[in-house]
Amino acid sequence: MSVGTEWDGPQVPVSGDEGQAATFALASAAYRDNVIEEIKKTDNEWHQSTVKAGRWKLLRPNLGEAFSRAVVDRMLAPGRKPLIQSFGAEPQVVVEHCLAANNIRRERDNRLSVVMVLCGLIFLPGLIGWLLVFTLRSLVVRRDDKRAGALATALLTGVGVLAVLFLLKMPFSGFWGWYARACVVAPVLGWFWAKRICERAARDLRARWDGLLSGSSVGAKVPEAVPRSPGETAREALRQSLARLSAEQRSNSVFYAGPKGILGMGTRWGAWHLAEDLVPADPNREIHPFRSWDVVRAIHDQLRMLERGPLNTGGFPRPSIRHWIVTPIGENAKEVSRPGGTDVEAFQVKQHAIQDICNKQQFGSGDRHYLGVQWTLWDGQLVITMLITVTVLHETLRIEVTGHALGPVNPLFTTKPAAPTKEVAKSFKPWENRTVNLPLVPTDEVVRLAARAPLTWYPPLLNWLGGSLVLPEPFGLRHAWADQPWRHRFMADDALRAATPVLRVVHSAAIRVLKENGADTERFGNRSSFLSTQVQDPTPRKADVYDA
Template identity: 75%
Template sequence: MTDGFDFSPGAQVPLLGSAGETAATFALASAAYRDAEIEKILDADNEWHKSKVNPGRSWAKIFRPNLGEAFSLAVRDRMLGAGRKPLIQSFGTEPQVVVEHCLAAHRIRRDRDNWLSAVTVLCGVLFLPGMLVWLVVFQLRAAVAKRDDKRASAIGTTLLIAVGVAAVIFLIRLPFTGFWAWYTRAAVVMPVIGWLWAKQICERTAKDLRERWNSLLSGGGVGAKIPEAVPGSPGESAAERLRQALARLSAEQQSNTVFYAGPKGILGMGTRWGSWQLAEDLVPRDPGKEIHPFRSWDVIKAIHHQLSLLERSPLNTGGFTKPSVRHWIVNPIGEKADSVSRPEGTDVDAYQIKTHAIQDICNKQQFGGGERHYLGVQWTLWDGQLVITMMITVTVLHETLRIEVTGHALGPVNALFTTKPEAPSKKVQKSVKFWETREVKLPLVNADEVVRLAVRAPLTWYPPLLNWLGGSLTLPEPFGLRHAWADQPWRHRFMADDALRAATPVLRVVHAAAIRVLEENGVNTDKFGTRSSMLSNMVQEAAPRKADVYDA
């Protein structure tokens, strides 16, 4: 039992549910089934979080992974690996679902690679001289085809045909006889037979992966099959470790600790686009009398109650969906920090800080170092593509009470993750009506891809060597599935409207609840009311700001 987390069924933290979070979750999960170039992931990075593609050896490009292979392995190792660093919560998604699809995609590819390994050994390794010759030919063809010259593809195909003709002539007129003559003939023919066999295996797997990719983005939500995560007997330690890792992932997703990284905002919630502060002196309402003692937690409790009623409206016109209102403990970290650490001790249970510790932080840690308490109201909208969070904190320094409301917005996942698979095709000139073109469908897996997969297959049993040769994907740190590839919501008109519209009613509810507590405790609220009216006017400005970029 690590991290002080009990993995017995009774101690697991239940998920909040997947309602309203499917689109972003399935979009991220679809990356595990994709077959694009690995560099495509770099186009999805935002300005704050950058992935890194490790190039591998320059002479071993044939071992290079594609996007789906690299993504599924990187996510699996980062989120389930032994001794992994803490994760950032993925608001608006269910990270366990994404990880399960990465495991399922890896399992499908592993089954394919098992077959390809057998084909490579039977038709390649046993006839190594012939396989090496054909590999050199394919590598030369691939190098020629990558040139900008329009005739490069034709030249590469011509080279392959020429070598094939030369091989046929060589088979017919061998300079020697006996065993080596027959072995030489087999060394020329068997790699070709193996390639045809491997092509069928690759086509079948590619079709399966693309169907899953398309189903996720079409709303079908194909399930991820990972039987290796279900222990069949007490002795299956690997399955038990995987089950515990998934349980730990779900528990960490429910943690009430978040991290503030300067201009990056609260990791997982997005940058801070607005900040409104109400700060006035605590003056007794009745001269000659003192105000009744109260604490920051008393104000926060009243605000919490009112925020939980935000979906109610005097008019039957739709309005807010039910928000998630929750207490958060915010830890400050450096803008360039590459890791975070979650609190431990008797005040923490299953990654969650207990209520009495939250109250102590709210009432006492308001100045100087340490954690800070915030009350958050959060909406997950647009099927998880938009996460709006309003954070409220109450502080009392000397005789001044300050209520600060800040707005955070996490936009949709990058468009890379929402593109559906397209069947490979090309336009060719018609033979008779040469001034017209027609579209020709291409195989899902071309000749070079079959060779790449067949050569990589035997090495998939030892990933470190394969990563050293072909390269790998390094995920941005501190890592969380959702915020790593989130775009800003401000380019989407309706998403921007939703974020801006939420601020005004939240601000007014917060101020009204706080002023009511002050009045009940004998505080003169005239200045608070005037300041609240001013802020109500300011919050209606229809423009987000970079509130964490201090121009000093």
């Protein structure tokens, strides 16, 4: 709960809470004022974000505007496509911060719309003239020529001089003369008014951006998510959308996308297989019948002991142990479809259906069952998942353990706001540079925000004119912008170290079940010892890429 706030809306965990680093790094993107093109820095070989260009560059959104709008539309819109779970993060927290950022911008845009009406729409010819000047100036600034900045400044200065001459040597008289003077002056006065509004909002947004990454108490204020009366259908719809988002996050259904691995858990970096024939320990007696689920249940119980050890050295924190239903999809699939029917309730596949899949769907098409043990480490920046599956084909029992790792969010989301500055040469020592502070909201930014403000009432038109951000599909907040953990030495060590104890626990539990049911365990024991040696190879591989 946020500290010291009083408001009628849901309160989310603040950035001082443990395990929230990845969540608040993603949430901080909603408050950013970087250029939208910076989102391309987060692209990797599996996921790419698309910046959809608009018709008028003056109306282009910045990163925070495009991100918060795209995330809210994708995750809360009625009839939306299914989402991928965000392991290691809380998507509802991110969405509520996006809603809070949209509220701050909406208040700012409402005030700017008033400015545009009083100082722009009434004096439309002057407004159009000044907008054309700034459009031309933005085109000059975007040139790669080093002299582009000087040319843009000279252009604006020249237009200002012409405006002054126009005021002094007015070719009209009477009412139209005074109206023409007002058309020149009113947009300029409106710019000063708009600048104060923009700076106030920019300071608020940047304070929240910095607070989320610094560990201070920043709560998302979303009062519109709490209905106050039965007739408030919009608030009730938003509340239900947030509840559905949380329910889908807890789903036990995941998707395997070939070389991309299991979506949300990361690519498969290692796989170990124990496969031997089921032979009776006593040739005169048959093996007592058992099912795959019996082995899985024994492994599940034994995995609960992972956090215990003979030495008091810290060791494993408590893992999350769950049964997963894995659905195969195409490598380049653009959407997923979650299991449905009577066997699914609130996005959860029921226990009896899980047992049926575990015991019966082991060959051919269909969903598969995996037992997963998962650790969320480094404040959510590292997600380690070990998946276990048990199959029995003819007389062969096969136990497979695979390792998956999801790395930290891209560094773009962990950068704090910096005061805008510029390096310029010293007047009397041109061989030396000095740092000059720039305005928090530059001239072009004030014009951009003021021009966009009246159009924010109809987002589809604004997106068509200014452009938008298209999120990678199938979309999940955490895996869409995750990096590989292998460049971080300690994260890589944690992922590799988890494999050996999990593998040994799985094998010991399985061998115990075999002994209890009268199966010969000598071959299984020999194979298990070999795998225990093999798993100590410290090299992660692309186990989902089969070189045929």
